[in-house]
Amino acid sequence: MTLEKLDKRDRQILNLLQDNGRLSNAELAEKVNLSPSACLRRVKQLEDSGLVEGYHMQLDMKACGMSGAAFVFVTLDGQGRDSLARFERAIKEINEIQDCYLLAGQYDYLLRVIYRNAADLERIHHDILTNLPGVVRVNSTLTLRAVKHTGKLEV
Numbered sequence: 656m657t658l659e660k661l662d663k664r665d666r667q668i669l670n671l672l673q674d675n676g677r678l679s680n681a682e683l684a685e686k687v688n689l690s691p692s693a694c695l696r697r698v699k700q701l702e703d704s705g706l707v708e709g710y711h712m713q714l715d716m717k718a719c720g721m722s723g724a725a726f727v728f729v730t731l732d733g734q735g736r737d738s739l740a741r742f743e744r745a746i747k748e749i750n751e752i753q754d755c756y757l758l759a760g761q762y763d764y765l766l767r768v769i770y771r772n773a774a775d776l777e778r779i780h781h782d783i784l785t786n787l788p789g790v791v792r793v794n795s796t797l798t799l800r801a802v803k804h805t806g807k808l809e810v
Contacts, residue, residue: 656704658810664689666810668697669706673807676710721769723797724753725776727784728762730792739763741788751779762794 661669667687671678678686684694701707716724731738739757742764746752754767768784770776776797784793 656700656706658706661810665697665701668694669701669810672698672707716769720771722772723770723776724801725768725770725795725797727766727768727796728758728794729764729766729784729787729790730794731763731789732791733789734763738789742790745787749783751783768795 656665664687668683671683671686680695680698681691683698684691687694689697729742731742743755743757746755746766751768751770752766753769754765756765757763758765766784768776768779770779776795780793780795784790
């Protein structure tokens with residue numbers, strides 16, 4: 656199933672579940688005016704189609720002891736397939752790296768890194784980021800606060 660083939664109810668289901676993934680099937684069915692069995696069938700089809708990547712709980716960063724986030728631009732010593740693969744394998748094991756994007760342009764990667772305090776950020780920079788495979792330069796930008804943070808896609 657592709658996004659273009661979704662009907663109004665499928666789109667409603669996806670938007671409602673993006674807003675609240677904990678909606679019960681009965682609540683969801685009521686909101687989209689379907690029987691619970693028909694609603695459950697549609698949700699299962701949407702999940703099986705590949706449109707739904709997963710469900711997760713989002714924790715508050717500060718409540719979990721993380722006082723800040725930094726965006727880190729990374730330059731590697733080469734852009735060959737092996738260099739990229741080594742770097743990507745390594746970053747998948749590091750919990751402090753929340754997001755990683757391969758870039759086109761001046762830098763090779765953009766990372767979003769979370770940290771507890773200035774000493775923790777220094778540890779991450781010195782002990783982790785600069786020791787990743789192939790890294791020749793890191794350029795960090797610290798965030799002051801999140802103005803908007805969402806993973807919701809309009810469907």
